[in-house]
Amino acid sequence: MGTGSYFHSWSAAPVTLTNKLTVKLPVVLIHAFCDVPELTGTLKLAERSLRDMGVEYFSTAIPIHRTGGTIATRTRELVSQIQEKYHNRQIHLFGHSMGGLNARDIAARSSEENGFTVVTVTTFGTPHRGVKALGTTSMLNRISTATAFMTLKTIIPGIQDLTCDSMSIFNQRVLDNPTVRYFSWAGYTDLPTLWTATSAYGDTDSLVNVDSAEWGTHLGTIQGLDHHAIINKRTVTATLPHLAAAEGGQLATVQLVENNLLSAVANVTEGVANNLLAPTRALMAKFKHI
Numbered sequence: 001m002g003t004g005s006y007f008h009s010w011s012a013a014p015v016t017l018t019n020k021l022t023v024k025l026p027v028v029l030i031h032a033f034c035d036v037p038e039l040t041g042t043l044k045l046a047e048r049s050l051r052d053m054g055v056e057y058f059s060t061a062i063p064i065h066r067t068g069g070t071i072a073t074r075t076r077e078l079v080s081q082i083q084e085k086y087h088n089r090q091i092h093l094f095g096h097s098m099g100g101l102n103a104r105d106i107a108a109r110s111s112e113e114n115g116f117t118v119v120t121v122t123t124f125g126t127p128h129r130g131v132k133a134l135g136t137t138s139m140l141n142r143i144s145t146a147t148a149f150m151t152l153k154t155i156i157p158g159i160q161d162l163t164c165d166s167m168s169i170f171n172q173r174v175l176d177n178p179t180v181r182y183f184s185w186a187g188y189t190d191l192p193t194l195w196t197a198t199s200a201y202g203d204t205d206s207l208v209n210v211d212s213a214e215w216g217t218h219l220g221t222i223q224g225l226d227h228h229a230i231i232n233k234r235t236v237t238a239t240l241p242h243l244a245a246a247e248g249g250q251l252a253t254v255q256l257v258e259n260n261l262l263s264a265v266a267n268v269t270e271g272v273a274n275n276l277l278a279p280t281r282a283l284m285a286k287f288k289h290i
Contacts, residue, residue: 023243025119026056027092028082030099033069033158037061042096042228049236058085069158071098071170075105082106083115090117092243096231097208098162100126100184100215101170107180120246121216122183122239125205125230128171129212130164132201181246182216185235187225205230217242220257 027050029043037043043059050057060081062074082091095103100123107118160166176182187205198204202211207227219238222230238255245252 023053023055023092023240024247025090025092025243026058026086027094027243028086029057029059030078030093030095030102031060031062032097032099033074033162034064035096040228042231045232046094046236049233053237053240055240058082069161071101071105071158071161074098074158075102078102079106079114086116088116090119090247092120092122092246093118094122094124094231094236094239095126096124097126097227098158100124101128101161101167104128104176104182104215105174107177107182108174109177118177118180120181120183120243122185122219122242123213123215124185124235125187125208125213125227126184126215127162127167127208127212128184128215130167131162131198131207132164132209132212133195133197134159134163176216181242183239183242184213184215184218185230185239186210186213186218186221187223187227187230188221189224189226191226217254219254222257 029046031037031043035042037059047057047059060078062077093103093107095101100121103118103121103123106114107121111117161170186208188203188210189206190199191206195207198207198209201209203209203221205213205225205227210221213221219235219242222235225232225235241252
């Protein structure tokens with residue numbers, strides 16, 4: 001359970017998603033730090049799943065050159081975009097990686113301040129307690145030999161926000177809103193798809209460790225899903241009953257996640273295929289508009 005999370009106003013009656021119980025409110029998708037989803041494809045499977053289930057969605061786009069990549073500047077940009085799209089409406093927030101921190105940051109504020117009301121927050125591979133392989137802020141400042149990294153840190157201040165020290169401060173400042181329901185997903189893989197250093201700190205999606213990704217009601221940890229693939233058809237579809245239940249002031253039962261060799265291979269295959277095809281899809285989409 002995340003800091004400050006409690007659901008005193010919700011019924012404990014479990015429900016499941018049926019034809020009579022559907023998600024009526026729109027889902028806002030928030031992408032990761034430095035991500036360009038139309039090129040990487042990280043949100044493609046989530047968008048397709050929501051569309052197939054008849055759920056309205058809105059994929060935000062946060063230009064790195066305008067925000068610098070920090071949590072605070074991204075949040076300001078996101079609030080502006082969501083206000084324009086869903087002013088005075090209720091919404092659900094899906095956040096991938098740093099996008100989950102933005103979702104929490106937004107949900108912690110009042111509806112009056114935001115100009116819209118957040119009903120639920122679901123995070124996917126979000127480093128709620130920091131990216132452990134980055135170490136602490138003081139450690140980063142001592143690594144004088146890592147010239148390339150230090151240069152990158154200067155150009156993109158958002159990296160500093162993801163250290164354990166910075167996230168500890170963030171968690172003390174950004175408390176869970178008692179009127180909002182919080183959910184989380186994590187992935188873990190033994191394949192060195194992103195950053196092998198993270199495996200020294202326990203199970204990891206190759207960037208964010210599992211114990212850092214857990215927040216609120218943890219819906220599951222999926223074997224074979226790396227950091228890019230954690231927001232996919234399986235995790236999105238399994239989240240929808242919880243959104244539908246929250247809209248009706250109820251609780252949905254958390255289903256047991258099946259992890260075996262066959263499902264792990266399927267998860268890896270789907271994630272790799274989606275990532276490889278994303279640039280081609282983006283290029284084809286550009287040609288259609290020429």
